[in-house]
Each structure stands twice: as C-alpha cells, then as structure tokens.
Amino acid sequence: MRMKSALAAAAIVALAAGCGSGGGGDKGGSKAEPGEPVKLNFLSLAWQKESVAANKQIVDEWNKANPTIQVTYVQGSWDNVNDQLVTQFAGGTAPDVIHNDSPALSGFASDGYLLDLSDKLPAELKSDIPQKSWDTVTFDDGKGKQGVYGVPFLQESQVIIANKKLLDGAGVRIPTPDNPWTWDEFSAAAKKMTKGGTFGVAWPMKSPVNKTLNLALNFGGTFFQTTDGKTTVKVGPEEKQVLQRIHDQLYKDKSADPAALGQGTADPLPAFYSGKFALLPAGVYLRQQVAEQAPKGFEWVTLPPLKGTTADQGAVSQTLSVAQDSKHPDEALKFISYFLNPTNQAKLAKGDWLLPTSVKAASDPSMTTKENGWDVATASAKNLVVAPFLKVNGFDEWKSKVATPALQEYFANKISIDDVAKKLVDDGNKVLERYQR
Amino acid sequence: MTVTTRGRSAGLRRVPQYLALLAYVVFLAFPLLWLLSTALKTPREMALADPTWIPREPTLANFADAFGEQDLVGAATRSLVVALASSVITVVISLPAAYAMARYRGLVNRIAIGWVLVSQVFPFILIIIPLFMILRDMELVNTLPGLVVVHVTFTLPFALWMLQGYVRAVPAELEEAAAMDGAGRIRTIVGVVAPLLAPGVVATLLFAFISSWNEFLFALVILQDPDVMTLPLTLVRFTGPEGVARLGPLAAASLMATIPSLIFFAIIQRRLKSGLMAGAVKG
Numbered sequence: 001m002r003m004k005s006a007l008a009a010a011a012i013v014a015l016a017a018g019c020g021s022g023g024g025g026d027k028g029g030s031k032a033e034p035g036e037p038v039k040l041n042f043l044s045l046a047w048q049k050e051s052v053a054a055n056k057q058i059v060d061e062w063n064k065a066n067p068t069i070q071v072t073y074v075q076g077s078w079d080n081v082n083d084q085l086v087t088q089f090a091g092g093t094a095p096d097v098i099h100n101d102s103p104a105l106s107g108f109a110s111d112g113y114l115l116d117l118s119d120k121l122p123a124e125l126k127s128d129i130p131q132k133s134w135d136t137v138t139f140d141d142g143k144g145k146q147g148v149y150g151v152p153f154l155q156e157s158q159v160i161i162a163n164k165k166l167l168d169g170a171g172v173r174i175p176t177p178d179n180p181w182t183w184d185e186f187s188a189a190a191k192k193m194t195k196g197g198t199f200g201v202a203w204p205m206k207s208p209v210n211k212t213l214n215l216a217l218n219f220g221g222t223f224f225q226t227t228d229g230k231t232t233v234k235v236g237p238e239e240k241q242v243l244q245r246i247h248d249q250l251y252k253d254k255s256a257d258p259a260a261l262g263q264g265t266a267d268p269l270p271a272f273y274s275g276k277f278a279l280l281p282a283g284v285y286l287r288q289q290v291a292e293q294a295p296k297g298f299e300w301v302t303l304p305p306l307k308g309t310t311a312d313q314g315a316v317s318q319t320l321s322v323a324q325d326s327k328h329p330d331e332a333l334k335f336i337s338y339f340l341n342p343t344n345q346a347k348l349a350k351g352d353w354l355l356p357t358s359v360k361a362a363s364d365p366s367m368t369t370k371e372n373g374w375d376v377a378t379a380s381a382k383n384l385v386v387a388p389f390l391k392v393n394g395f396d397e398w399k400s401k402v403a404t405p406a407l408q409e410y411f412a413n414k415i416s417i418d419d420v421a422k423k424l425v426d427d428g429n430k431v432l433e434r435y436q437r
Numbered sequence: 438m439t440v441t442t443r444g445r446s447a448g449l450r451r452v453p454q455y456l457a458l459l460a461y462v463v464f465l466a467f468p469l470l471w472l473l474s475t476a477l478k479t480p481r482e483m484a485l486a487d488p489t490w491i492p493r494e495p496t497l498a499n500f501a502d503a504f505g506e507q508d509l510v511g512a513a514t515r516s517l518v519v520a521l522a523s524s525v526i527t528v529v530i531s532l533p534a535a536y537a538m539a540r541y542r543g544l545v546n547r548i549a550i551g552w553v554l555v556s557q558v559f560p561f562i563l564i565i566i567p568l569f570m571i572l573r574d575m576e577l578v579n580t581l582p583g584l585v586v587v588h589v590t591f592t593l594p595f596a597l598w599m600l601q602g603y604v605r606a607v608p609a610e611l612e613e614a615a616a617m618d619g620a621g622r623i624r625t626i627v628g629v630v631a632p633l634l635a636p637g638v639v640a641t642l643l644f645a646f647i648s649s650w651n652e653f654l655f656a657l658v659i660l661q662d663p664d665v666m667t668l669p670l671t672l673v674r675f676t677g678p679e680g681v682a683r684l685g686p687l688a689a690a691s692l693m694a695t696i697p698s699l700i701f702f703a704i705i706q707r708r709l710k711s712g713l714m715a716g717a718v719k720g
Contacts (some may be wrong), residue, residue: 041661047674047675047676047677047683048677048683049502049506049683049686052506072662072663073663074661074662074663075663075674076674077673077674077676078676078677078678078679079673079676079678079680080653080654080657080673083562083654083657083658084657084658086566087565087566087569087658088569088658088661090566090569090570091566091569091570091573091578092573093573093578093579093661095661207679264679264680264681265679265681266681269484270484270485270486271486273484273485273486274486276486289480289484292480292481293480293481293483293484294481294484295481296481
C-alpha cells in the first residue's frame with residue numbers, strides 16, 4: 001500500500017513536469033531561426049463574447065495571410081493586467097503586443113518598458129486617427145521627451161440610456177446629437193418623470209471619480225492645474241457645477257433614485273427594466289447589457305451626452321502598445337497596423353460596444369445604424385477630449401485615497417460641497433506633492 | 438416514565454439540534470445552489486428585479502459558451518496536476534520536519550519555529566518580482582513545475598505548523614512503550630506514530646490542495662502561454678473592468694471548477710477521523 005502511494009506521488013510529480021513543457025521563459029520574444037516564422041505574443045483584454053470572437057478572427061486572418069509572422073493570442077483580464085505586466089516587464093518576458101488603456105501607459109512609458117512609436121507609425125494609420133486621440137497616448141518618457149506609447153483604438157463616452165415609454169409619457173423634448181439636452185433640461189425632464197414611485201434618473205456612484213471628472217468638462221471643470229511644471233488640484237465654480245447638479249437631483253429635486261447611489265455601473269439595470277427610474281447616465285458599453293437583458297417588450301433608447309457650456313467629455317482610450325524588450329518591434333507594429341485597420345476597428349468596436357478612434361471605422365454602417373443606439377453613440381465621439389487627469393502623476397492614489405471617499409461622502413449628503421472641495425484640494429495636493437519631488 | 442416516552446422526549450430534544458444543523462447546511466450550500474441556479478438562467482432572467490431560485494426557462498447556453506470559448510477541461514486538468522503535486526510534495530517534506538520540530542526541543546528548533554512564523558508575515562506582492570527573476574533564471578517561468586515549486590514553498594510553513602500540532606498531540610508515552618517493546622526509532626515512527634497522524638496528514642493535504650487549486654496571483658505572473666494556464670486564470674477571462682462580468686458563463690465555468698475539488702474532498706474526507714488517540718495512555 002505504501003509503495004503504491006509512493007509510486008502515485010512520483011507519477012504526479014512526473015506528470016506535472018511533463019505537462020509543464022510550456023516553453024520556458026520568453027517564448028514570444030525569442031529571435032527566430034533562419035527560415036522559422038517570427039513569433040509574436042499578443043496579450044488581449046477583450047472579454048465580451050463578440051469581442052473575443054472578433055479578436056480571434058482577426059488574429060486568424062493575419063496568421064493565414066502572414067506565414068512568416070505568426071501571432072499567438074493570449075487572453076488576459078482587465079482586473080489584474082497591470083500586476084501581470086509589472087512583473088513581466090521587470091523580468092523581460094512581457095508580450096510583444098500589449099492591450100491596455102491609456103492611463104496605465106504613462107507609468108510604463110516613463111519606466112522605459114514601452115516602445116516609443118512616434119517615428120514608426122504608418123502614415124495611413126496615423127492619419128485615420130484624430131490627433132485628440134493620439135494625445136491620450138502621448139507621454140513623457142521619464143527623461144523629458146514626449147513619445148507615443150500606444151495606438152488608441154477604442155473610446156468610451158457617457159450617454160443616457162432611457163426607458164422609452166417613460167420618456168414619451170413625460171412629453172419632454174427628445175434630444176438629438178445636434179441638439180442635446182442641456183443639464184437644465186435634463187434636470188427638468190428628470191423632475192417631470194418623477195412621480196408615483198418612479199424616479200427620473202439613477203446615479204450609481206460606487207466609483208464616482210472618473211464619471212464626475214469626465215462630465216465636469218461640460219462646464220470647463222478640469223480638477224487639475226499645472227503652473228511652472230507643478231500640478232495641483234483645483235475645485236472652483238466650474239468643477240462644482242456637475243457635483244452640485246447631481247447632488248441637487250438626489251436631495252433637492254429628489255428626482256434621483258437613492259437606492260442606486262451606492263451601486264456599481266451595471267447594478268441598477270434590474271430596477272431600470274422594472275421601470276423604477278427612467279434615465280440612466282452610463283458609458284456607451286452598457287448598451288450591450290441592456291440589449292441582452294431587457295425583458296421582452298421593454299423599449300429603450302440612447303440619448304446623446306449632456307451639454308453644459310460645452311458638450312466636451314474627458315476620455316481615455318484602449319490601446320495597443322509594443323514592449324520595449326520585444327525582439328520584433330517592426331513585425332509587432334505591422335500586426336498592430338493590420339489589427340487596427342478601419343474594417344477591423346469597426347468589428348472590435350461593435351464587439352465591445354465602444355467607439356472606434358478610426359474616422360473611417362466610425363462611418364461603417366454598423367457604427368451608424370439606429371439599432372441599439374449606435375448612431376447616437378458614434379456621434380458622441382466628436383465631444384471626446386483628453387481626460388485632464390490622464391497625465392497627472394499620482395492621480396491613481398488621489399483617486400483611491402482622497403477623491404473616491406470624499407465624493408462618496410458628498411453624494412451621501414454627509415458633507416457639503418465646500419467640505420468636499422477642501423478635501424479634494426488639501427488632501428489631494430499632499431498626495432500629488434509626493435509625486436513631484 | 439416508559440422507555441418509549443423517554444425515547445420520544447430525547448428525540449424531541451434533538452429537533453432544535455437538527456434544525457440548527459439544517460440551517461448550517463443550507464448556509465454552506467447556498468453559494469453552490471445559487472451558482473447552479475445562475476448557470477442555468479438566461480441573461481434576461483439574471484437581470485430580474487426579483488431574482489428567481491428556480492430558472493423559469495432553464496438553459497444550457499451558459500455551459501456551451503463557457504466550454505466553447507475556453508479550454509476549461511485542459512485548464513482543470515492542469516490545475517488538478519499542480520494541486521495534487523503541490524499537496525503531496527508539501528506533505529512529504531513537512532511531515533518529517535514537523536516530527537523533528539515537535540519532538541526535539543532546543544535552540545535550533547525554536548529558531549526554526551520563529552522563522553516559520555516570520556515567513557508568514559511578508560506580503561506575497563513584495564517578493565513577486567525577485568521570485569519571478571529566480572524562476573526565470575531557472576527556466577521555470579511558464580511551466581507547471583515552476584508553479585508547483587512556488588505553491589509548495591508558500592504552503593510549506595503553514596503545513597509544517599499544522600502537522601507539528603498533530604505530532605505533539607500523539608503522546609510520547611506511546612513511543613516510549615514501543616521502544617520498551619524493542620521497536621527502533623524508524624519502526625516506532627512508521628508503525629505507531631504514522632497511523633495516528635493520518636487525520637493530520639489528510640487535513641494538511643486538503644489545505645495544501647485547496648490553496649494550490651485556488652491560487653491566482655503566482656499563476657498569473659508565472660504562466661504566460663495559453664497552453665499552460667490553470668483554471669483560475671481561465672475563469673477570470675469572463676470578467677471585465679470594474680467588476681462587470683459575464684455572469685452566466687462565469688457561473689457555469691465556476692460550477693464545473695468546483696467538481697474536481699468536491700470529488701477530492703469526498704474521497705479523502707473519510708480519513709478525517711478524530712478520537713484515534715482517545716484513551717491511548719490510560720492505565
């Protein structure tokens with residue numbers, strides 16, 4: 001019996017050794033032997049069914065058309081990609097082509113882990129993507145030189161998803177991309193729709209920072225200012241506008257559903273389908289869940305972004321970058337150029353229910369159809385500008401340690417607008433200072 | 438009072454105990470049952486304001502999606518191999534060490550115990566980059582043996598601590614009695630101590646298995662090739678940013694992921710007996 005146990009244990013260890021012949025180390029980054037195809041590892045963060053399918057399809061098409069440059073599709077996850085990359089960059093085994101978002105690129109760029117693509121971008125790719133999108137991937141290299149550290153390809157805007165029956169019943173003007181609601185009209189509409197246990201709007205504010213900062217640009221609120229190379233937090237009248245207006249809907253107009261306040265972005269959807277509230281300000285990607293989950297007979301529409309003094313919204317981009325340590329940077333860039341051509345960008349945007357940065361992709365019929373509000377969503381891309389927080393060193397810490405708890409307290413009506421402003425500035429500047437020494 | 442009446446009142450006294458036990462079983466089973474319910478629901482039913490326990494329109498589409506999109510069987514096989522190898526190696530190494538720590542008291546022993554405790558206070562994230570570089574130099578990155586080495590290393594201190602407690606619980610008098618009967622040290626350990634340690638070994642094995650089966654962070658940074666990825670790395674692919682997830686396929690895949698560990702538990706739990714040493718040293 002004991003002998004059998006010992007043999008079983010030995011067999012397990014041997015099996016583990018056998019199963020583990022995964023290539024050891026930097027498989028994707030190794031130099032190709034003469035006659036051997038170049039091998040690239042592509043870390044993708046696509047997770048929606050249609051998006052994963054689109055990614056795999058594009059990679060398969062590339063591999064068929066390019067036998068000398070073979071790409072291995074590796075699926076990662078948004079939640080922990082940066083932990084994974086930090087280790088792999090430090091160990092020199094990072095994938096050749098890396099999918100991420102623009103806020104993450106700043107740190108990796110200044111640490112020298114990403115390739116500067118400034119002089120390497122093909123003209124066709126460069127001209128197809130507007131400069132304001134390229135601005136979201138342009139960062140300091142840590143030595144004072146600006147570089148382009150990724151190709152931006154998907155962006156998100158904040159629209160309003162509305163219950164059509166409640167919207168029509170309220171008899172309010174239906175906004176269009178050319179004539180969107182102002183914040184005043186939005187507040188009035190929400191008040192009008194608040195009756196008989198139904199609220200006009202829901203503001204899920206579990207993660208309030210990016211949402212409010214992006215919307216603050218409607219009134220020119222930037223939250224950060226840079227003077228003589230030093231960045232500080234500012235919360236003046238412009239920054240307070242959106243904060244105050246949301247707060248008013250919750251506690252003055254009482255037109256916002258208080259139950260949604262502590263929820264994550266998608267959490268209020270069941271209440272939305274049951275008609276508990278009429279309007280849900282959300283990222284364009286949330287349309288996918290509404291289209292998939294809404295009960296039969298439930299009609300919904302996508303309304304364009306709100307307008308304050310402008311309709312501008314802050315945006316970040318999803319990006320594809322090349323690792324500095326990649327042995328095949330030219331081939332990696334060739335693959336990226338193919339992967340992000342207008343046809344493929346339209347497929348990827350459709351799969352993720354986001355907006356393509358490619359001008360040509362945005363005119364693809366699948367991006368302009370009225371079905372599921374694509375026409376309104378795609379039109380909203382014109383209002384996107386670089387999020388002001390994107391290039392602020394220490395933003396992540398300010399966001400998690402200062403802004404998130406302060407805004408949550410404010411929206412829970414525990415502190416005043418002046419209190420939240422003071423916290424954001426005083427505590428925030430202490431955080432930022434450490435990053436600028 | 439008749440025997441029947443006494444039996445009945447004893448039975449009645451047990452009712453609250455059974456009710457409490459039933460409540461505990463329901464509490465333990467709730468997540469698994471909810472997982473099963475979610476795995477069989479359509480996206481539409483999952484988003485109902487009033488959630489249902491029994492799916493109105495049960496569907497296997499989530500299972501089809503989960504298995505169609507990801508290599509769940511391959512990932513589960515690799516996880517099983519890693520977990521079995523890690524748990525067996527952990528026990529094989531920690532058993533003799535635990536015996537020595539429990540039976541031989543002295544300065545070295547105290548230092549060793551202190552070191553084991555201190556090793557538990559370091560956050561893993563602090564050492565992950567140096568560890569990764571060591572594994573890279575040993576060509577163990579992107580391999581399952583590399584992951585087994587890491588899992589064994591990090592499970593070993595606690596396993597040692599656990600087993601040491603079990604060894605201490607075995608009365609030294611039993612070993613002395615065996616010695617008086619002429620058994621040598623090895624014979625005493627193999628013939629007397631080892632059988633009494635079986636429940637402790639099983640408990641340690643289970644602990645090491647579950648730790649390895651669920652482990653995510655080390656697997657995330659060590660395994661890069663899709664062909665060697667373990668189950669936790671595969672399950673996380675159904676989640677998106679900011680906690681948004683594809684609940685249906687995730688529930689279906691998670692449900693399938695619990696099955697191997699449930700089977701392992703079912704096989705091994707019979708060995709988890711207590712009271713083996715009750716009365717062992719009574720005169």
